[in-house]
Amino acid sequence: MxxxxxxxxxxxxxxxxxxxxxxxxxxxxxxxxxxxxxxxxxxxxxxxxxxxxxxxxxxxxxxxxxxxxxxxxxxxxxxxxxxxxxxxxxxxxxxxxxxxxxxxxxxxxxxxxxxxxxxxxxxxxxxxxxxxxxxxxxxxxxxxxxxxxxxxxxxxxxxxxxxxxxxxxxxxxxxxxxxxxxxxRSIWQVHVHCPGTPGHGSLLLPDTAGEKVRYVIDKFMDFRAKEKEKLDTNPALSIGDVTTINLTRVKGGVQNNVVPPELVVGFDCRLSPTTNMDTFEKWIIDVCTKAGKGVYPEYQQKQNAKxxxxxxxxxxxxxxxxxxxxxxxxxxxxxxxxxxxxxxxxxxxxxxxxxxxxxxxxxxxxxxxxxxxxxxxxxxxxxxxxxxxxxxxxx
Structure with a gap:
């Protein structure tokens, strides 16, 4: 044929x-x-x-x-x-x-x-x-x-x-x-830099990068959980109607017994068309501020596809x-x-x-x-x- x-x-x-x-x-x-x-x-x-x-x-x-x-x-x-x-x-x-x-x-x-x-x-x-x-x-x-x-x-x-x-x-x-x-949705890819006190892995040093990363991850994943619940409980919604957040990268450290001077955590965020971008950015800044001294966001991508x-x-x-x-x-x-x-x-x-x-x-x-x-x-x-x-x- x-x-x-x-x-x-x-x-x-x-x-x-x-x-x-x-x-x-x-x-x-x-x-x-x-x-x-x-x-x-x-x-x-x-x-x-x-x-x-x-x-x-x-x-x-x-x-x-x-x-x-x-x-x-x-x-x-x-x-x-x-x-x-x-x-x-x-x-x-x-x-x-x-x-x-x-x-x-x-x-x-x-x-x-x-x-x-x-x-x-x-x-x-x-x-x-x-x-x-x-x-x-x-x-x-x-x-x-x-x-x-x-x-x-x-x-x-x-x-x-x-x-x-x-x-x-x-x-x-x-x-x-x-x-x-x-x-x-608008794609925001953000790397949150978490600097901290470096030193020996056997100590309980104050203000470490790991503590700050933990706070940042908790807040971003809590936001994710709320959006997932919104999607799961409303059959009228599709994935494009909610904001998704996924932890995609964690960078830093040299070896297990060295507390690093900085850890960086990356998130892929897809903002729904109903998301107020100014409000979302202020939320990210607030998370960084509360995570501890020196924490800041770096945007790899920050779209406005409204x-x-x-x-x-x-x-x-x-x-x-x-x-x-x-x-x-x-x-x-x-x-x-x-x-x-x-x-x-x-x-x-x-x-x-x-x-x-x-x-x-x-x-x-x-x-x-x-x-x-x-x-x-x-x-x-x-x-x-x-x-x-x-x-x-x-x-």
Missing amino acids: TEHVAVKNFREYLRIPSVQPNPNYEACLQFLKKQATTLGLPLKVCYPMPNKPVVVITWEGTDPKLPSILLNSHMDVVPVFPEKWTHDPFGAEKDANGNIYARGAQDMKCVGIQYIEAIRKLKEDGVRLKRTIHMSFVPDEEIGGEEGMGKWVTMDDFKRLNVGCALDEGMASVDDTYLLFYGE ELTKLDSSNPYWVSFKKECDKLGLKLKEAIFPGGTDSRFVRAMGIPAFGFSPMNKTPVLLHDHDEYLSESTFLTGLEIYTKLIPALAGS
Whole structure:
């Protein structure tokens, strides 16, 4: 049986090891140039930072003065532990059940190819859209996106696209619903430095780093417990509706019989959209002050992703999106994205953005070992985009 051209292209894209921390963007660029040629569409490359290309393939609409539709995906993928995989993580192997195994199968090379193949099908069917479509392929999303989408949205190259609405990544759903994300939590990654009295491990020295770390950890984990209880006791809430705190790093010390001059404890905090950031920061400062002399926070990341895409009649793009999903019989579940995506940079520019990856009845395997997507789910998602894109762009 001949393999669908979309599946062939999907598997070819997956075989490019665009893996952090040294992604092969040049190979991605060459692959996308080939796709643009087969589509008969122009491709432009912008470099927000050296060696970090943003690739844009454009399908001009019949009324190019209208705000355009941006179909965004990222080229990079997270690292792998090959010994934990049952398949080559960059082999794009397909098993007897049609499951395609590769890093990026769900996050998010599938969506990038679905955009391309949906446009291919629409063009082959003779469809013309009123709004211009821009398919963007960006770097570095998996390491925060600051030097990819974050930089690009501030450049004239982006502003000239006149984007009215954007689609970006969502995630798989294990049931029959399709997840639709309209906002994100703000990522705060903080290292709390706890200096103290150093000395011999046999003594009971005053004001030690360990005592201060204990206080800090207790307070952060107490906050975590309250948010967990809130989530566990309210079935209407999802993980994106609460603030999560996780202890992720403890650094310091030289050996067991030496009391160190400093210990540093790291927390990953994801602030819900309802969190008052000034209040949260004051809470962190208060914890540090009460922990003892010299304790202070150092922020590795401190985002403000408060902008939300409106899901009501005031947003015509949402009206069109929802109407088409209802027509297709898709059960949408609206939520706040639990992690972070490039959508936050787009929303910060005042542009509505939907996080949507059409994968239902599928285990959530982004960043996991043996990441895969079934061929049938991939092709179903492709068909969904052939309906959603004209609905947003106007046929």
